[in-house]
Amino acid sequence: MIEPGLLPFAAIILAGGRGARLGGADKASIELAGRTLLDRALDAVMDASEVVVVGHQVPTERPVTFVLEDPRHGGPAAGLLTGRDALLRTFPTLAVLAVDMPHLTPATLRRLHEAAVGHQGAVLVDAEGRRHLAYVLHTQHLDAVRPGREEQHNMSMRALLADLDLAEVAQVGRESEDIDTWTDLRDAHEDPQQH
Incomplete structure (x- = not known):
């Protein structure tokens, strides 16, 4: 159910990383406080009308593609563009997030959507910027900067989006924290009041 004032949007969850610093573990299936990282990401995009997960298929509580x-292991930019192509419908905006950011919430996405108005998109930034x-991202602007297939391989998200006017949205609490190592996972369990 989309909140009043929030236009329909699609979400792309990037879950296809190799998890090298986690010994090759599938990040989407890692549990934090009894819920997988993928379930937490799906919670964050609960307002999305359509969701594509770029990664291996696992059971989910809601229908997703x-x-x-x-190309395989082509990096986040390739993942985003593959996810864009897998959408069944075109929406004015796309929410794009990594599966390993367990502190993102629907409120995060709402702030990003609000900030994107009048820009070509919005991005979450930490305290250091x-x-x-x-x-x-506004879908039409993403489509306008899309490179050829060969150029997508190992392209960074920064390079893909370099020409877009993105509003920067400051994190609230631990929103920008991600889980790249087992230490990160342990820290994610800690009481946020300790940070």
Whole structure:
């Protein structure tokens, strides 16, 4: 159910990383406080009208489309564009997030959507101003900067979106934290009041 004032949007969850620093573990299936990282990401995009997960298929609580990025292990930009192609319908905006950011919420996505108005998209930034893999992008502007298939391989998200006017949205609490290592996972369990 879409909140009043929020236009229909699609969400792309990037879950196709190799998890190298986690010994090759499938990040989407890692559990935090009894819920998988994928379930947490799906919670964050609960307002989305359609969801594509770029990664291996696993059971989910809501209907989603699974797709593997093309080219395989081509990186987040290739994953985003593969996810874009897998959408059944075209929406004015796309929410894009990494599966390993367990502190994202629907409120995060709402703030990104609000900030994207009058821009070509919005991106979440941490206290130091670093951009993280949580975006809202206007679909037409993403399509306009799309490179050829060969160029997509190993292209960074920064390079793909370099020409877009993205509003920067400051994190609230731990929103920008991601899980790249087992230490990160342990820290994610900690009481946020300790941070």
